[in-house]
Amino acid sequence: MTEINIDESALESMESLLGEQFPDTLEFCCAEFERLGNEAIAALGQDKEAAIRHSHSLKSNAAQFGAASLAEVARLIEYNLNNGNDEQAVDAADGLMAQVTGSQAKLNAWLAGR
Template sequence: MTEIQIDDAALQSMQSLLGEQFKDTLEFCCSEFERLANEVIATIGNDKEAAIRHAHSLKSNAAQFGATSLSEVAREVELNLNQDNVEKAVNASTDLLAQVSGSQAQLRAWLEAN
């Protein structure tokens, strides 16, 4: 499994931007990470376009909220699907759920500490 990496500067930037709405938005994003990862896994073998969309959304949302390693795994899935390398995309996707749960835990810990 890839190490979980969180970008503190991205979180601080979003906290500054969102103010009082930051905590609720971060919690929503954590649930979206899980939903999107499950959608990628559910569609990766039978609806390539849907899997690409979900991986792209996961990549972007994770990056915006500092979940850099999750964003990187989603980027790898998206890139491989765009290159018609489904086998590599499937292999990369095996790390998605572990990345989601690890990122969620670290983001929530960051929220408690800040």
């Protein structure tokens, strides 16, 4: 089972910063998590620079919006690719989309409870 961790303080900070734009921005970010995750996985073994770039963007976006465990998986992929550990990057990527889906669900549940 994939453990999904959400940092509610990061969400609250973004909500405070964005105000009424927060719900739409969170929805956009959840869609971006999926796009970036799929693109990172598709680039693995094909285009290392693209995989690093997509993993980095996913890491940053996820961390900014409180998807802590998703950010950590993306960080592991990026780190391992940058250090020539392609096999470990692929291993980390095995759980990436489960993190994306689980994070999306928890973020949307958090927003619905506001």
